[in-house]
Amino acid sequence: MAMAGLAGCAAAPPEKIVPYVRAPEDLLPGKPMFFATSMPTSGYGMGLIVESHEGRPIKIEGNPDHPASLGSTDPFAQASLLGLYDPDRAQIVAQSGRISTWDAFITALEDSLSGFESNRGDGLRILTETVVSPTLGGMLQQFLAKYPAARWHQYEPVNHDNSRGGAQLAFGKYVDTQYRFEDADLILSLDSDFLSWQPGHLAYARKFARRRKIAPGEKTMNRLYVVESSFTITGAMADHRFPVRSSEIAGLAKALADQSLSGEPSWLGQVVQDLAEHRGRSIVIAGETQPPEVHALAHLINDRLGNLDKTVFYTDPIETNPVDQTRSLGELVQEMAAGRVDTLAILGGNPVYSAPADFEFGQNLSRVPLRIHQSLYFDETAEQCHWHIPETHYLESWGDVRAWDGTTSIIQPLIVPLYQTRTLYEVVSAMLGNPSQSNYEIVRTNWQKRHPGQDFESFWAEAVRRGTVPDSQEKPLSIKPRTQIPPLGETVQSGEGLEILFRPDPTIFDGRWANNAWLQELPKPITKLTWDSAALMSAATAERLGAHDSDVIEINSQNRSLKAAVFVVPGHADRSITLTLGYGRYRSGRVGDGHGYNAYTLRTSSAPWIAPNAEVRKTGERYELVTTQQHHELNQRHIVRHATEDEYARSPAFAQEEEREPKPEESLYPPHENIDYAWGMAIDLSACIGCNACVVACQAENNVPVVGKGQVANGREMHWLRIDTYFQQGPSSLDVYFEPMLCQHCENAPCELVCPVEATSHSAEGLNEMTYNRCVGTRYCSNNCPYKVRRFNFFPYTEWNVPQFKLLYNPNVTVRSRGVMEKCTYCVQRINRARIEAKKEDRKIRDGEIVTACQAACPAEAIVFGNLKDSASLVSKRKAEPRNYGVLAELNTRPRTTYLAKLTNPNPDLVEKK
Template identity: 55%
Template sequence: MKDEQQHLAQSDEFVPESTAYDWAALRSKLAAATGRKYWRSLEELADSEGFRAFLEAEFPRQASVLDALGRRQFLQLMGASLGLAGLSACTKQPVEKIYPYVKPPEEVVPGQPLYFATALPLSGFGRGVLVESHMGRPTKVEGNPDHPASLGATDIYAQADILTLYDPDRSQAVRFAGVIRPWSAFVNVAQAELERLKGQQGAGLRILTETVTSPSLAAQIRSLLAELPQARWHAFEPVNRDHVLAGARAAFGEAVEPVCHVEAANVLLCIEADLFGPHPGGVRYAREFARRRRVEEQNGAAMNRLYVVESVPSITGSVADHRLPLRPSECEAFVRALASVLGLPVQMSASMQPHRAWIEALAKDLARNRGRSLIVAGEALGPAVHGLVFAINEALGNLGKTIELVEPIAQSPQPQMESLQALVADMDAGKVDLLLILGGNPVYTAPADLRFAERLQKVRLRVHLSLYEDETSQLCHWHLPEAHSLESWGDVRAYDGTVTIAQPLIAPLYEGKTAFEVLAAFSSKPSRTAYDVVRDYWKSVWGEADFERRWRRALHDGVVEGTQAPAKAVSLRGDFFQSLRPLVASPAGLELVLRPDPTVYDGRYANNGWLQELPKPLTKLTWDNAAHVAPATAARLGLQNGDVVEVVAQDRRVEAPVWIQPGQALDTVVLHWGYGRSHAGRVGSGIGVNAFALSASPAFWGMAGAEVRKTSRRYRLVSTQDHFSLEGRDIVRRGTLEQYRHDPSLAPHGHGAQKHEELPSMYPGFAYNGHAWAMSIDLSACIGCGACTIACVAENNIAVVGKDQVGRGREMHWIRVDRYYEGDLDHPEFIHQPIPCQQCENAPCELVCPVNATVHSAEGLNDMVYNRCVGTKYCSNNCPYKVRRFNFYLYQDWYTESLKLMRNPDVTVRSRGVMEKCTYCVQRINAARIDAKREGRPIRDGEILTACQQVCPTEAIVFGDLNDPNSRVAKLRKLPRTYQLLEELNTRPRTTYLAAVRNPNPELTSGKEHA
């Protein structure tokens, strides 16, 4: 085996010494805690000197002494500030010309956005969206309420696609051997190759795609293969459904795909499956799950229960009622043990005896809910695990109720890893003469043992279509710029088979092409466009008679009626259990676990600054990946956060910094894909380490027998989990369903603490006789996915500041999601809490601003007047919630033309020296006010959706008018679970929270959890 090594990039910056944790003391501290003990990081738990120093630097306890500035000078400067604040709005603006349309489009009204239904793919599966367009410029993505995969919400990737669309680093020209060429030159070459291929029936032609669910693209490829029968189609991308389909074949004798009905399940079990994360149905599944967490309905009788078994803490695991950390290699033994307890002919392994009580309690819960339970396994687990999960679901009567089986959604001709292996073997044998790579980046993402880059260069003619000139493009003769999904026609299937016809919102910015046009270049009609191909395909499906009506209806609705995949009746093979191979004991030593990154995924979003700067849901790391280890593993190996280690697996090695992650399975080291890119773009190149360098085709998702060797170096990792600390104040509320039934408030006084009385104010009150805007956030529903943060960035033109500034606590996000731990280091529970501006009625920030830059509106909003702000930062220092953001530098890019097109024209772009914060999306409030006034009616409840509310997959955020007693927010505010952050300060925030409620199994919890 070739010894391959990747070194972590050296850093010239100072790397502070890490805290040397006293693990025994930390465990004793947690064990001795009375009541609920919440903590955000190991640094906070240890109360280290570094943690205290960071807090002091971020928010000093006392004002600096004015040593070099006398009282007279201070007053002079203050007077100048007041004067300049009034003059700043009088700056002469540059002359800008407006040219009228010769023939204006009827539907385009200046200042009024238009919305178009389309779809955005991720790993081939479509998510239905509505895209907001201002004067022909797409600026914001929202979920399509009529689409089954989105139900009106989206995820972080759909939101960030706007930035990818306008990314100036995207490929902008056709290139041959690095030289810019016209598209016609490529078409001429393609036509010449077609004539040659016809003479040999396509021998030597290979087409490599990512996961294809597009009916029209699959039909076009098959048409080409019919004309050239010896050509071959291969498909590969890192996150695929190979193991799921292989498990179905083992269990039922044919490949079928599960479609879950989460809302119908009383008990859910996810095994190494992040069902609410970047899963094909993740947005819908998260919403269905959250709908069953509303404890006010039937006094919690309808509340579901979630069990999660996983090696790496995930979004889904963080909201579980019970979570069991296991190594991936132990998951098959776990599933066999569960099957055995449920009475299936499978033996329990001795390795599961320590978890027997957990498994038996789970089995009883599943058995009590036959036909109303659901078990899901993740893509990383092997076919045997998936086959057993299918068998258990059938035994529990779940098939056809909480889970349906449908024909595979993807059109791939064979399992993707097998397909890639076959292609590499043909390239190595010299059988591939022409390779068309339509999307993807296999030089970067292919398993390291296949040596794809080396064997690719044996192909005579290599063509690559991609958004960026990436690692694969560097090794291809022809590079073709790919049109973004928002620039192109197409069609795509959702997780349940529903088809959306994708329509472009804007003409290609950089003359991009689609796979349709590349394939058309190798046909008798090389001038066919993507529009022609897609339209002709659906005309062949629907016929001529009613085509135009159905076409327009599909474009308008964003779904093609009647395309949902029908359920398929299957039965378990009679010899399934006999066909199971003997269980191989889980090997001792460290286990390497490879997973897609929670933000940049498999590397396709590496150049997206919004996602690079988004804190990862559990670690809160930004701008890097790391080697994650459990606290006990770190203690055994003598590791601290930031230590650089060498991770070795099968003679391949990478160097990575360590991050200690509570709740991770023991003896695992986790690395995330997506980093270590060499040709990602100006933002993503040279960041982090390439975890694909450790992958192998037989064990793509990880392997046993890994080694971790500590080096003498350290690396600076930037995590936001200690930023904006509220220093131990009690701001998180959580309880169990039994506790809720005993005391529905779940507030501090319900846990033995004293309830604070409202303090009198020295200032006169204000009567909000008109609207009184308010927000309610349900902590039971929040899964910490971060979609609200990215939606806010897109809506409000929030800047990216970079790793160095984030490390100084200067990230600009208007809404952050704090993650708290509760419990011990090895088995903590997680809770997420979104924190926007609280819009206080008695706002401390307003009292200290010397220039009235922060003021109160008649409707209760804490407004910012940007052109008054002189940057004293007094407001930020006086904000108890730490939600104000200051532009220390000119973070915004005011010069790149494409980024100018991206920005929301209804929101000011802030400059250096200006404070900013959440506005409750005041631009949306004003737009609704104008519409209501024009139509002569009041604003309807639910008409105004803030960006964070609209994107939220779980409907955790509700916004509305408190003065409307029938509004949802007014009703939620009256619930016993409602509480205000730092209520004792008498700031009277308009944003309130609903305490989180979990539903643990009484057999698995101590008595105090149900007191």
């Protein structure tokens, strides 16, 4: 615990952070405190609630008062906690790779800036990621006012250039688009993964999923059409998914807008008819991977369908300075190549690694006389800069950020900075001549100017406490798109050769999460790959290349080449290969280096998402790819039960018709008596989107270790909760089913009877418990578990030799060691916490008072937990639904975790036509 006392040894901080809802009189050991904050991610803010124990943030939840999270999270927010304690983070100012100091940097900065006073900043450049912080944006504007000839550029590899360009084509200016999925009866996605990584995805997932849950006889389920090339979780939720080459989607969009269906696929006519029948109650949404013309066509189609101001709204951009980021970076590169940049400050990002390959950013960067870089890690860009400033983690800093709808949040720190880091605010303040100003003073002063008067203190306290600034969201605009359909440019055309698709990775995104072990080991939703990237393709494309899984191919595109291992994905469009971004790092840290390939080496500014006419050949080499699931077919088994909305209306109890559970009197097991509580869980498969937020949330809450690629290859992963993915050929398309699988807490648990030392036992409240000190590691329980949800510690996976990680662990959960079996506990520590509070108030535990980690993280509200002895509880109501069933219940396990069968809403005419 060498670093556990850091906060106590530091000088008392002058700032006051405000607990969410209420502040306890004293900090009580063992009693958590909760604080509202917000995480800046990919140009937007996500509202969070952070649980803190004795000054240590140990768990992240969504802020229910924040419109971007609505109380839920995604895997990145959950895993950002591990990033805080990452020992590989940059810890000290570096000059040319050598240890230096902040004061030395300030001296060098002042010397450099003094030379720009006479020429008004000519040759002075700043490169940032997307800026949606009102304070930081204002400071950068001040900087440009002080140095009028200086320039501010922005770039992120996964940006919104195409949607911005589409808005420019349709409206003549940049606007942001917002959707009301809760009011949409029909949704057409044109390569849009709106449930995963597009702006507002958590809120969209919540609102979309609520329209997937219906009672018998209801006809309120929405219908989702997805046209895409590479499988996404949005495509997996589709009622009809059409695998189409990405370059061909633009032609389909134009045919939709023109209603000229001659020569188009037969299903397109049915989609057009369905859209016409849902005027004013539909959404056509284009993905960021599609060119601007497709976005402009989507705006036009939504207008013609009468969706504007009903399900589709437009607002002013939330960025301080919205720009075409690829063009902005290109202008900077041209100036560097011409020798017109004397000082460049790169504040965030890693452009040497992630910039388009044709920009040759690293080579041109070397021509700049003074190069300054700030980031969380000493990465590929830091390696080529004269000065590197370690960036403060958002959980250590003050700040502000805007959400996708414009709602502003105040970022407050949960812990004193672990290292000698600085925030972006402090670096820009230093560039403005105020190097001693703290980020707390900077942010607070900015908001005091915005809200002058005697009520500022109450405004500030309330904004920090709730996590949102009242009435800060953008107001809808009253605008209509131009009536002329934009012509399709050459950039959206593709030949008959193979096309290469570039997509953000589901677990490490654009590479910024490469050194996060939780995310590296997290199975990707569709492929279940871990620790690697692969060249994803259809079986037909692989056959054409003569390749199989793990065969290495060489891809040549635009005079550049890359080697990658093949992985066949059902439902992938033919003649297309998907490469995910973010891998192939060499300066990310000890976790992220050396995994996968670097797709950025093929990605260019003219083809950031679709590279046409690639040449691919099999090399004869092999590369081991590791997955956590090898069998994806149902084969007429009833593990996942499903029906259409019409079938459900005709036979509400279809899920029970497949049940073969023995009657109670046939059991040889002694009955268990539950006095006050009988805990149970229900998971709605209609709502589950397979996003994996629950998996990482469980890992963070329960101190679940990481084992590494080699151990995963041996089948020794430690996740207590996994999401199984199944494929089945449906009547109109390939259907995908997600099924979260965790300990079922069986009433007749097969594991309990075979343990020779009673390390696994049954509690009076129905929990299947593990007593770690009794376990001798026979693994009989795991052999006898039909659900395969028990995990055994073959090695001491816990990193006890890393002091920072000792701050990470949840103090209410035992940290297991070698030779011990472990599994899901229904978050028994949360049950006990609620029990203590109820006992203090002399009452029973209320329904909804206990929220498991997986349940809290789920954006789709697919998981419900509670007391089965309370007939009025939500979990009892869910289990009373006719869709409720138990997996493998015919084995007489009587699982406490049950599932609600998945429902879909296919177009009957389209199914019949197929």
